[in-house]
Amino acid sequence: MRISGIDVYYFDIPLEQPFKIAIGTVHEANNVLVRVQTDEGITGLGESCPFAPITGETQETNIAVARNLRDMLIGKDPLAIEPFLGLTGGLLHSNPSIVAAFDMALYDILGKVASLPLFRLLGGEPRSLETDITAGLDTPEKMAARAKEFIAQGYRKIKIKVGQDPELDIARLEAIREAIGGTPAISIDANQGWTVPQALAALKGMEKFRILFVEQPVVSWDTDGLRAVRQNSPIPVMADEALFSPQDAIKLIKADACDYFNIKLMKAGGIANSLKIGHIAESANIRAMVGCMLETRLALTAAAHLMAARKNIIFADLDGNASHTVDPVVGGMEVKGGAITLPESPGLGVDIDPAFLKKLRRV
Ligand SMILES: [Mg+2]
Numbered sequence: 001m002r003i004s005g006i007d008v009y010y011f012d013i014p015l016e017q018p019f020k021i022a023i024g025t026v027h028e029a030n031n032v033l034v035r036v037q038t039d040e041g042i043t044g045l046g047e048s049c050p051f052a053p054i055t056g057e058t059q060e061t062n063i064a065v066a067r068n069l070r071d072m073l074i075g076k077d078p079l080a081i082e083p084f085l086g087l088t089g090g091l092l093h094s095n096p097s098i099v100a101a102f103d104m105a106l107y108d109i110l111g112k113v114a115s116l117p118l119f120r121l122l123g124g125e126p127r128s129l130e131t132d133i134t135a136g137l138d139t140p141e142k143m144a145a146r147a148k149e150f151i152a153q154g155y156r157k158i159k160i161k162v163g164q165d166p167e168l169d170i171a172r173l174e175a176i177r178e179a180i181g182g183t184p185a186i187s188i189d190a191n192q193g194w195t196v197p198q199a200l201a202a203l204k205g206m207e208k209f210r211i212l213f214v215e216q217p218v219v220s221w222d223t224d225g226l227r228a229v230r231q232n233s234p235i236p237v238m239a240d241e242a243l244f245s246p247q248d249a250i251k252l253i254k255a256d257a258c259d260y261f262n263i264k265l266m267k268a269g270g271i272a273n274s275l276k277i278g279h280i281a282e283s284a285n286i287r288a289m290v291g292c293m294l295e296t297r298l299a300l301t302a303a304a305h306l307m308a309a310r311k312n313i314i315f316a317d318l319d320g321n322a323s324h325t326v327d328p329v330v331g332g333m334e335v336k337g338g339a340i341t342l343p344e345s346p347g348l349g350v351d352i353d354p355a356f357l358k359k360l361r362r363v
Pocket of ligand 1: 189
């Protein structure tokens, strides 16, 4: 079997409201859709979500790299995913999201050829998967109201964006706990927004609000700072922006810098590398979350398959489409009150609504 054609599309999804985190605001998900066809009539789908404030990519850089990857892959064996990753070289580091889109499409084909849903192909079993839902930065009152809405929708885990002035961040958590009570689980994400002293002041002030963990309290490159926070924080520390690749995972483990990993397909460059991070984490007795950017249910479903396949991925933050104005995906994972159901159809088990696909601009 050979790859006979690859279509690349601008895959823009407007948001209901701008998404604000400590390092930037996004108004629209400017994603890229990839459709890989084989000479045996099998099609694989992949999606990139280049989130510039975190990975430094844009839709345009992804499109430019997609042209290279397309040229590289035409005529190749679609099942040879490791050799493909070997060919990507520096593109994996400069544009991990678009590499993830191609890797995802190849895994979709692999699952279809094997007639197995991806999580089964990877050795997983159906198990209960639960995602949180995220409240972006706003006033304490508005964030508390938002958290209350989420609970009313049935969610049992809430993720709260922080990473600004520690006093304000503590006020946010106070208002939210007051609004939703003591039972729902809360995690927080500072998105690199604090210095080490700010992080420690904020986390000590928040201890009484029962926080599961804090994501990326300090800037991504400050491994010593991350370790300093971890050593002195009453709340466990999860590496997110500091963890892109399997190599980063080893660096963080050697430095004793965190308690948890946040694995994202868009940072790691897809499923193959995310699996490697999962194995490294398990071998170091580190548990992980699978996270996302602003993907549609296409890439979110791929991430859910990954979670179902790796037992040490115990948290999910797969709400990337929560404020999308349209859902162009047919099939795929379903979420009800945070509970994720995976499709049992082969591969990723997703398709794009043909009417929506027709309207997309092809590269
Ligand atoms: Mg994060």
